[in-house]
Amino acid sequence: xxxxxxxxxxxxxxxxxxxxxxxxxxxxxxxxxxxxxxxxxxxxxxxxxxxxxxxxxxxxxxxxxxxxxxxxxxxxxxxxxxxxxxxxxxxxxxxxxxxxxxxxxxxxxxxxxxxxxxxxxxxxxxxxxxxxxxxxxxxxxxxxxxxxxxxxxxxxxxxxxxxxxxxxxxxxxxxxxxxxxxxxxxxxxxxxxxxxxxxxxxxxxxxxxxxxxxxxxxxxxxxxxxxxxxxxxxxxxxxxxxxxxxxxxxxxxxxxxxxxxxxxxxxxxxxxxxxxxxxxxxxxxxxxxxxxxxxxxxxxxxxxxxxxxxxxxxxxxxxxxxxxxxxxxxxxxxxxxxxxxxxxxxxxxxxxxxxxxxxxxxxxxxxxxxxxxxxxxxxxxxxxxxxxxxxxxxxxxxxxxxxxxxxxxxxxxxxxxxxxxxx
Amino acid sequence: xxxxxxxxxxxxxxxxxxxxxxxxxxxxxxxxxxxxxxxxxxxxxxxxxxxxxxxxxxxxxxxxxxxxxxxxxxxxxxxxxxxxxxxxxxxxxxxxxxxxxxxxxxxxxxxx
Numbered sequence: 001x002x003x004x005x006x007x008x009x010x011x012x013x014x015x016x017x018x019x020x021x022x023x024x025x026x027x028x029x030x031x032x033x034x035x036x037x038x039x040x041x042x043x044x045x046x047x048x049x050x051x052x053x054x055x056x057x058x059x060x061x062x063x064x065x066x067x068x069x070x071x072x073x074x075x076x077x078x079x080x081x082x083x084x085x086x087x088x089x090x091x092x093x094x095x096x097x098x099x100x101x102x103x104x105x106x107x108x109x110x111x112x113x114x115x116x117x118x119x120x121x122x123x124x125x126x127x128x129x130x131x132x133x134x135x136x137x138x139x140x141x142x143x144x145x146x147x148x149x150x151x152x153x154x155x156x157x158x159x160x161x162x163x164x165x166x167x168x169x170x171x172x173x174x175x176x177x178x179x180x181x182x183x184x185x186x187x188x189x190x191x192x193x194x195x196x197x198x199x200x201x202x203x204x205x206x207x208x209x210x211x212x213x214x215x216x217x218x219x220x221x222x223x224x225x226x227x228x229x230x231x232x233x234x235x236x237x238x239x240x241x242x243x244x245x246x247x248x249x250x251x252x253x254x255x256x257x258x259x260x261x262x263x264x265x266x267x268x269x270x271x272x273x274x275x276x277x278x279x280x281x282x283x284x285x286x287x288x289x290x291x292x293x294x295x296x297x298x299x300x301x302x303x304x305x306x307x308x309x310x311x312x313x314x315x316x317x318x319x320x321x322x323x324x325x326x327x328x329x330x331x332x333x334x335x336x337x338x339x340x341x342x343x344x345x346x347x348x349x350x351x352x353x354x355x356x357x358x359x360x361x362x363x364x365x366x367x368x369x370x371x372x373x374x375x376x377x378x379x380x381x382x383x384x385x386x387x388x389x390x391x392x393x394x395x396x397x398x399x400x401x402x403x404x405x406x407x408x409x410x411x412x413x414x415x416x417x418x419x420x421x422x423x
Numbered sequence: 424x425x426x427x428x429x430x431x432x433x434x435x436x437x438x439x440x441x442x443x444x445x446x447x448x449x450x451x452x453x454x455x456x457x458x459x460x461x462x463x464x465x466x467x468x469x470x471x472x473x474x475x476x477x478x479x480x481x482x483x484x485x486x487x488x489x490x491x492x493x494x495x496x497x498x499x500x501x502x503x504x505x506x507x508x509x510x511x512x513x514x515x516x517x518x519x520x521x522x523x524x525x526x527x528x529x530x531x532x533x534x535x
Contacts, residue, residue: 189437390434391465399468406457414466414473 004092007220011093011101014216017209018104022049022111024205028264029115031199032257032309034191036392037119038402044126048111051127055134056103063139064102068148072140091219101216102142109138109165115309116173119183119191120389123397125382132372133172137365141168145357156357157330157338157350159228160217162272162323163361170316171365173307179373180383182306184390191308196256203260207236210267214274224335228274232267235286239266242290250294258294261314265293268318273326276338281329289321316362323358327351424519424531425493429484430458430512431504436482442503443486446495450535451486462510481512487522487535 026045033041052060058079066073077083080099088095110130117126144151145158158164183191193199214232218225243262248254269289270282277285297313300306307313327350330341340346376382383389388396395401431439436453443451457478464477488496493516500514524534 185434185437390432395465395467399466401467412475412477414475 001087001090001092003087003094004220007092007222008094008097010221010225011097011216011219014212015097015101015104017212018101018108018216019049019209021104021206021209021213022046022108024202024209025108025111026202027198028202028206028260029118029199029309031195031197031202032115032193033118034392035194035403036394038194038394039400040123040393040397041114041118042402043123043398044114044121045111047127048107048130051131052107052110052134053103055131056106057099060106060134060139061099061102063135064106064142065099065147069143070150070153071144072149073143073147093219098219101219102146105161105165105213106134106138106142109161109169110134110172112165112169112311112315113173113176116177116307116311117180118308119393120180120383121176122381122384123393125376125380128376128380129176129372129382132376133369136372137172137368138164138168141361141364144361151357151360154353154357155339155350156353157276157326158272158323158357159275160214160271162269162319162326163357166268166271166315166319167323167358167361168319168365170312170314170319171362172369173311174305174316175366175369176373176382177300177305177307177312179370179377180306182304183308184386186306186308187301193257196260200256200260203263207233207263207267210236210271214271218275224275227278227334230279231274231277231282232270234279235270235273235282235289236263236266238283238286239263239269239290239293242287243294246291246294261297261310262290262294265289265314265318268293268315269322269325272319272322273329276326276331276335277329278331278334281331285322285325285329288325289318292321293318320358320362323354324351327354424522424535425488425490426517426519427484427486427488427493427496427500427514428517429500429504429514430456430481431484431500432506432510432512433480433482435504435506438503439484439500442499443484443496446499447492448486448488448496448499451484454483454485456481456483460510460513479510487519489532489535 022045026042030038030041062075062077063073066076083095083099085094085096088098110133142164143149145164210232211229215225215229218228240259240262244254244259247258266286266289269285273285293314296317297310328342330339330350331344332338332340339350341350342348373382384396458481459477462479464475464479467474467476497514497516505511522531522534
């Protein structure tokens with residue numbers, strides 16, 4: 001096939017949209033942490049835009065999309081070798097654009113984990129962790145599902161990353177929350193969000209960017225992309241409504257954080273389904289995610305793991321809800337490359353495949369993350385010490401403060417004389 | 424009447440509040456303040472420019488108690504706020520001339 005300008009234009013725009021989700025995620029999470037850890041949260045997220053992109057270009061893309069081995073890619077495309085402006089096989093966009101679009105997914109997936117590790121993950125350990133995780137977990141799983149690996153061959157469906165992104169990051173988040181241990185004072189002390197307006201802004205940016213994430217995953221400007229954008233938006237909306245209603249009944253008040261969390265839960269759940277289901281199904285999938293994720297965030301207090309900002313409750317559970325409901329609601333008239341689910345005359349076959357793929361990714365990510373985390377813990381240490389946690393990660397890890405509203409900051413410049421001497 | 428004032432580390436606020444409640448003190452005023460003592464400060468760096476920040480965040484408690492309750496309140500604060508490390512803060516007690524509860528006009532012992 002030849003390069004199509006309309007398809008290429010849409011995927012170019014989608015690539016920018018998905019990239020913008022990572023700073024959106026940074027604000028979404030950042031608003032929820034305490035003020036003394038704000039910059040550390042922002043830094044962990046935006047640093048993924050640096051480190052993950054570099055590693056993706058060097059090796060990640062090749063491990064994900066080189067060759068069609070069942071388990072892992074090869075090194076054919078290391079450092080973008082042979083990945084150029086020519087058309088991608090089977091598509092109508094340049095191959096370098098496909099690699100860049102995929103790069104933005106490789107950036108946000110490890111960043112999703114930071115919500116579970118908030119307020120206590122040492123920055124050096126975080127940087128080493130996401131670097132190793134990209135290469136040994138994310139890229140292989142992307143290969144399994146999208147790069148011609150065993151899940152692709154099995155026929156399980158994942159339109160935009162329910163398993164690759166959300167179950168994968170959610171399982172890793174659970175493993176790290178367990179390894180790191182609880183924040184000092186959790187759950188007894190109030191650790192309420194320091195700036196919910198930023199969380200709401202972050203939600204809006206994520207929602208906006210998700211248009212590229214899901215509708216961009218059609219990899220063309222066509223009817224399927226249009227169906228996917230409707231599915232994405234209506235699932236977020238119905239999830240928000242469902243979460244808010246249930247929260248209202250259960251806890252007595254409809255909260256801003258609840259509405260924002262509901263929207264994100266719906267976006268997560270529709271991610272695997274967006275290009276395989278119809279509008280009505282999307283609304284049901286979203287509503288189911290809104291209710292189930294709301295109930296799932298209670299698990300952490302019941303089982304005692306400090307998943308600080310509910311990455312497990314929203315991304316792992318939301319990803320599973322979407323992946324499994326796709327086994328019920330998939331409709332081959334929407335996408336002939338898909339299949340029919342249980343409710344659309346396809347029997348239980350797809351549901352079985354969805355379950356196998358989901359739990360395989362969950363188990364692989366959880367176990368390998370445990371191993372990587374443990375290795376980092378015994379070498380450089382995963383967690384900051386007590387004093388660093390008390391003073392906050394902004395000062396202890398980054399030597400900065402997020403907010404300096406006071407006129408009595410009293411900052412003497414230590415290096416001023418030295419700077420003048422050097423000039 | 425006595426005014427008990429304490430300046431403590433911010434993460435000790437909940438402990439101090441609970442300890443005061445345990446000795447029967449239910450009313451207090453709390454402020455976020457900044458202070459400098461023997462603890463010194465920390466360095467911050469912005470684009471290579473290094474700054475010494477010596478005014479550190481602390482929390483100040485003010486509570487008014489009957490004279491006979493002041494010692495218990497002070498002990499409760501000291502025990503709850505102590506970490507043994509430099510920078511734990513201070514407690515001091517001052518005499519108060521008059522206390523009035525605005526809603527009822529009650530004075531002194533009845534007003535605390």
